[in-house]
Amino acid sequence: MSIATNVERLYDEHAQALFAFVLNILRHEADTRDVLQELFIKVARKPRLLEGVKDPRGFLLCLAHNQAIDLVRRRAARDRNREQVAAEASTIFADSDNPDEKVFAASLAEALGELPPDQRAVVHLKLWEKLTYEQIADTLDIPPNTAASRYRYAIDKLRERLRPIYDEIK
Amino acid sequence: MNSDFEKRMQELPMRGVPGHWKAQIVAAAQPQPSWWQEWLWPNPRAWAGLAVAWGIILLLSAATPGEPGATGRKASASWQSFAFLQKETEMIAQLSGTDEGRRTPPPPPAATQPRSSRRVKQAIG
Numbered sequence: 001m002s003i004a005t006n007v008e009r010l011y012d013e014h015a016q017a018l019f020a021f022v023l024n025i026l027r028h029e030a031d032t033r034d035v036l037q038e039l040f041i042k043v044a045r046k047p048r049l050l051e052g053v054k055d056p057r058g059f060l061l062c063l064a065h066n067q068a069i070d071l072v073r074r075r076a077a078r079d080r081n082r083e084q085v086a087a088e089a090s091t092i093f094a095d096s097d098n099p100d101e102k103v104f105a106a107s108l109a110e111a112l113g114e115l116p117p118d119q120r121a122v123v124h125l126k127l128w129e130k131l132t133y134e135q136i137a138d139t140l141d142i143p144p145n146t147a148a149s150r151y152r153y154a155i156d157k158l159r160e161r162l163r164p165i166y167d168e169i170k
Numbered sequence: 171m172n173s174d175f176e177k178r179m180q181e182l183p184m185r186g187v188p189g190h191w192k193a194q195i196v197a198a199a200q201p202q203p204s205w206w207q208e209w210l211w212p213n214p215r216a217w218a219g220l221a222v223a224w225g226i227i228l229l230l231s232a233a234t235p236g237e238p239g240a241t242g243r244k245a246s247a248s249w250q251s252f253a254f255l256q257k258e259t260e261m262i263a264q265l266s267g268t269d270e271g272r273r274t275p276p277p278p279p280a281a282t283q284p285r286s287s288r289r290v291k292q293a294i295g
Binding site for chain 1: 174175176178179180182183184185186187188191192194195196198199200201
C-alpha cells in the first residue's frame, strides 16, 4: 500500500476522533489543524511508527496529545490570555436544533475550557472516546490512578459549574 | 458506572472535521521529492542517459594508453614556432632597415634542456 493511500485510510478512520480530542485541548481550530497536519506528516514520513501497534487509535491519540500539550506550553509562553479567548472562539460540539441541548452544549464547552488541559484530556477520552482508565493511562502516559483521580476532580468541577443549567433542563 | 450527568454530556454530538481539511492534510503528508529528484525531475531519463554517456567516455579515456612525449612534442613545437617568428621579425627588420628585430633572442626555456647539462653549465660558469 502506498504512503498516500495509507495516510488517507488513517485519516478516514481516525481524523474525527483526533480532531475532537485536539480541539477540546486547544480550543482553537487553526491550531488543531496544524497539530493534525503535523501528526499525519509524521506518520507519512515514518510509516514504521505504526508497525506492530495493537491500537492505532490509542497511539495516534497519544501522539496528538503530546503535540497538543507542546503547543499549549508554547502558547502559554506566547500569550497567557489566548486560551480564554480561544475558549470563546471555538466550540467543540455540533450545532443543535434543540434549544436546551444548545444551551447545555455551550455551557459545557465553556466549563471544559476552564479545566486544566490535563483534566480536560482525561474527561474527553473517558466520555467521548469511551476509554477505560488503563487505556487513558497508556495514551497519556500517566498511572491509571492519576487518570481516575483527574477524571473525578474534573467531573466534580463540571457538575458544580453546570448544576443550575443541568437541573433546569433534565 | 456513569451518572446521568455524565451520560448527558456523552450524548452531545461532537463537531465534525471541516471537509476541506482532508485534501490539504493528505496533500501535505505526501512525501516531498529530495533536492536531486527535483533537479532531475523534468527529464530524468535524459539526465541518466547523459550520465551513462559521460561514464562511457571516462572509461574509454582511462582504458586508452596515453601517448608518451606528447606534451614534450607540443612544447618543442611551440618553441620552434617562436624561433621561426623571431627569425621572420629579424628578417623584416633587416629588410626595412630598422633595428627592432636585432635584439638577442631569449634563451630557450630551461625545461627543454636536461637537468644534468644545466648543472654542468652552472659549474663551469
